[in-house]
Amino acid sequence: MGETTAERAPAKEEGRRARRRRPRFKIALAVAAIIAVGGVATVAAFGSGGGDGGGRATGLPPSTTKVAKQTLSDAQTEDGQLGYGPTLTATNQTKGTITKLPESGDVITRGHRLYEVDGDPVVLMYGSKPSYRPLQAGTEGSDVERFEKNLSALGYDGFTVDDEYTSDTAEAVREWQDDIGVAETGIVDVGRVAYANGPVRIESVAANPGEPAAPGKKMLEYTGTTQAVTVELDTADQRLAKKGARVEVTLPQNRTITAEIDEVTTVIEPAEQGADPTTKVEVTIWLDSAKAKKAAAAYALASVDVEFTAGERKDVLTVPVSALVALSEGGFGVEVVKGATSSYVAVETGMFADGKVEITGAGIAEGTLVGVPK
Incomplete structure (x- = not known):
């Protein structure tokens, strides 16, 4: 948030199920496993086939199968948690006494009070960066433009939305200050607004009315208002986490929806004393399509x-x-x-999936009859 410090604290459901891992594709493991258990016979190449295989077998194989043409997918299913995405922390930036706080579950939108200090509101505005200095006539910068965009979106006018805080901006600010019930100074003090990427849902409150509101004090935790699925992957599975990639989410009662990966973040989880920290890949999938919203609406968590x-x-x-x-x-x-x-033909292998392997080689075509050693 604007005058907040945002820190990731991925929500974890207590008693979470042990992660089920159902990989359908592991090239190295697949090859190693079939060799280890004797699943691949070792044969010599005879005759003029040389390095291309082509040697004649000494007898027919015990069973056969036909080369098939099909689609192979490198897919894997992981456990996820349906909620409202990553939890962020809002910290105070002004001095005084806390006089009002929201309640868990409250939804707050642009221009509305997030909490109060000394009876004055700290107002939610939309933006990806926090405020860090007072805004007044003569101030220039991207933070000015960010604030002016919000002021304009709230219906105030008479100024140009740009990176310059002019006397016209100050006049519009006085009108805004009158509406929210604070001193009409024309100056936006640090701590008067709090920035978030959009509407927020209060996850929990970390303070109490009557406590000192010193700068840096943790006030509350919040999420977005759109439901999301979060998944923690091992770093070895990072290939699965590509921003924009499509995924299939199975909700309770086997309701299935299609969505896409929106955020991929590396998270280092602290370890117990004497142990090394654990690095995970956190994947966030926002359920923001109309179909996904409708399907997930029945489930809070x-x-x-x-x-x-x-x-x-x-x-x-x-x-x-x-x-x-x-x-x-x-x-x-x-x-x-x-x-x-029968004869042996050398092949190049491609993708492994579902117990099948992609192959190419001289004379290999759909329907070609091949032996299965075991």
Whole structure:
């Protein structure tokens, strides 16, 4: 907020379910696992095939499958929390005594009182940066323009919205000060307005009426007013967190909505004494479409599932991972079966997903019959 210090404090539901991880794509792990358990047979390349495979097999495989054309997706489902997005903290910037505070759940919009000090309101305005100096005739800068935009949006006129605080601006400010019930000085003192990105919802109050309102005192915590889903990812899964990427959110009662990633932030969580801090990737998904708002409106706070899709390969040739064989000269191949004979053909692998692997190679086409060693 303007004369507030915003600090991230991601809301966490007490007793949160253990994170369910259902990865559908891990190249290194997939290859390592199938080799470790003998899922990939090792064969030699015979005859003139050389490094391209092409060697003849010594017998037909125990089973076969056909090369298929399909779409593969690098997808993973994670636990998320439905709420109102990250929680921010508002701190006071003026001296006096706290005389009025909002209540948890209150929604406050531009031009309205956030709290009171010495009976005078601290007014909410919209902006991404806090105020840091008094504004008066002769002051110039982006903070002047930010305040004038808000003043204009509230219906005050007679001045030009720019980066100069003129006598005309001061006159409009006196009119505004008269309306909010403070001294008509024409000067906007530090601490008179508080900036947030938009309307705010009071999450909790951290002070009490009658307490000193020293600069830097924590007053309250707030969120936005639009519902959002937050997800904490391990840093190893950061590839999933791409701003603008589409995700599928499953709400309680299996209601599914499509949304997109709006914010990706690295968060360092303090550790207990003697342990190292933990680094997480916090993903925020604002449910701001009409359909998403309607679907989520019935739930204030809830646990949800979020399916991330980091990549997709459309109309590629695939075989089961178990159809791969490790060629003795290096790389992978498949055993192509033709009638009563078969031969090994070297292939390049692409995406792994759902137990399938993308392959390309000489003579490999949709419908090609290949062996499955086990």
